[in-house]
Amino acid sequence: MPADLAVIGLGPYGLPLAQAAVAAGIPTLGYRTGPETGSLSPAELRRMLARGFRPAARPAELGRVRTAVICAPTPRGADGGPDLGQVEAAARALAAHLRPHTTVILESPVLPGTTEEFLRPLLEEGSRLRAGRDFHLAYSPSRVDPGNRAFTPANTPKVIGGLTPACTESAAAFYGRLTDKVVRARGPREAETVQLLETNYRHVNIALVNEMAVLCHDLGVDLWDVIRCAETKPFGFQAFRPGPGVGGPSVPQDLAGHARRTLRMVELAQQVNSRMPRYVVQRAAALLNEHGKSARGARVLLLGVTYKADLADQQATPAQEVAIRLMELGAAVSYHDPHVPSWSVLDRPVPRADSLYEAAAEADLTILLQQHRTYDLQGLSVKAQLLLDTRGATPTGAAHRL
Structure with a gap:
């Protein structure tokens, strides 16, 4: 044909x-x-x-x-x-x-x-x-x-x-x-600039809520409740949610190398979003410390290592940097992802948990990086010794949220 x-x-x-x-x-x-x-x-x-x-x-x-x-x-x-x-x-x-x-x-x-x-x-x-x-x-x-x-x-x-x-x-x-x-x-040119605007709109707004996540944690404010309330406004607001970083094929574009023009807001957004994996690891280490454990030697289970929920695509996933930084602190890292049968970090295979609930119960800390539909977050919050939820997906009070 x-x-x-x-x-x-x-x-x-x-x-x-x-x-x-x-x-x-x-x-x-x-x-x-x-x-x-x-x-x-x-x-x-x-x-x-x-x-x-x-x-x-x-x-x-x-x-x-x-x-x-x-x-x-x-x-x-x-x-x-x-x-x-x-x-x-x-x-x-x-x-x-x-x-x-x-x-x-x-x-x-x-x-x-x-x-x-x-x-x-x-x-x-x-x-x-x-x-x-x-x-x-x-x-x-x-x-x-x-x-x-x-x-x-x-x-x-x-x-x-x-x-x-x-x-x-x-x-x-x-x-x-x-x-x-x-x-x-x-x-x-106008059509190309549509793509530029749409991509940067996403990254800038994610950076804003990522900064808000850090600020709200320091202030003792529940950001997820703030977003829930704010998104009831019928005009002038669109809800974005924080996370451990921004992955996927669509990278922010600040016009670097293009007639020496830059978008300052996009540069700042990139800086904010690129710091999130480091912040997740800082929160993880602090949680372990609060419960009398050191990051060195701690068993840390990462849930969801793809860049987006319910997909197998790992392009630019923040899970890579999170795992690297945990390993640098001396943690023993394992993972679970229903869409990723094997996973390597720095060319080293990361152990995959076969039984999710048993692995969560044995781990000193479980970190939810991606909210796949198959995850029973209520059940996980009961089984896990410590659960850090970077997606705000667990029921209120069931886990430590980003």
């Missing part, structure tokens, strides 16, 4: 798009750009293959589609900005086989100007075609929330910014097959 769509990059942005496309009846080709972190269960892969998904073995296959969407990961580079290495590899692979009238869309998180100043020259040079005249070029920020069952590609509006009005309309026609609503931006 010939493919209508090529998804280039099968990581955390590309796989959800490919799944949504085949679910909408669009024959889809998948092309990997590197060692990507996105994963499918065998059942999910079988469903996708049955619906029209096909992995591409050769770059030449990219030239047989009407729409190509580049979803390559852009991790933080040495200069603090996004590393465009996989985007470049994707562009070169596509450009060599790009045909006239193809619609090319970039979904990778990038800084404003990347579509026009970085991607466009690569495509034009490699294809000898001109963007806006011979092929359509646009940017659309990825709006993926892994594990969120309430918001899917079908009911999440897509923002489109094309190089020309015709480019915008061509990209909008494609996304109109996947979603109920398409929002047209003035151009690719």
Whole structure:
């Protein structure tokens, strides 16, 4: 079956798009750009293959589609900005086989100007075609929330910014097959900046509540009750909750390396959020000390080592730093996670608890880092000798909260 769509990059942005496309009846080709972190269960892969998904073995296959969407990961580079290495590899692979009238869309998180100043020259040079005249070029920020069952590609509006009005309309026609609503931006720079604003909004607000968590603990105030009350305000407030750190593929972007411009608020947010694993360990050591135990030699059980609840993805999970700092204090660290059968820290395997309740009862301290649905937190709070809840998920009074 010939493919209508090529998804280039099968990581955390590309796989959800490919799944949504085949679910909408669009024959889809998948092309990997590197060692990507996105994963499918065998059942999910079988469903996708049955619906029209096909992995591409050769770059030449990219030239047989009407729409190509580049979803390559852009991790933080040495200069603090996004590393465009996989985007470049994707562009070169596509450009060599790009045909006239193809619609090319970039979904990778990038800084404003990347579509026009970085991607466009690569495509034009490699294809000898001109963007806006011979092929359509646009940017659309990825709006993926892994594990969120309430918001899917079908009911999440897509923002489109094309190089020309015709480019915008061509990209909008494609996304109109996947979603109920398409929002047209003035151009690719505006669409890229939408992604910048949305990502930084999340990180800045998480940093605010993380700082509030530290302050409220020092003041003896129940932050979780504060948030519960504050979120009843029907305007001007959106509830965010603190945690042991911020993980996942979506890194904050402060425009570092981009015309020497920075966003001071984002820089501060990064500093606050990056300190949270250290703060969790400080709280853990203090709790042990209050109960007559030293961190050195203490048995510490970590619950949930993924970056998000009910997912197996460990990208940038704060659990790594928490475990490292506990080990540096001399603690004997073990873990439990229903989605992670094995886990290593600093290339050393961490013992996995087979029996959750027995492990919690034997551990000097249990730290809830991720609130997976399968965890019976009431039962755990009864079994655990000491329980530090970094997610505010346990019943009031059942554990020590962050």
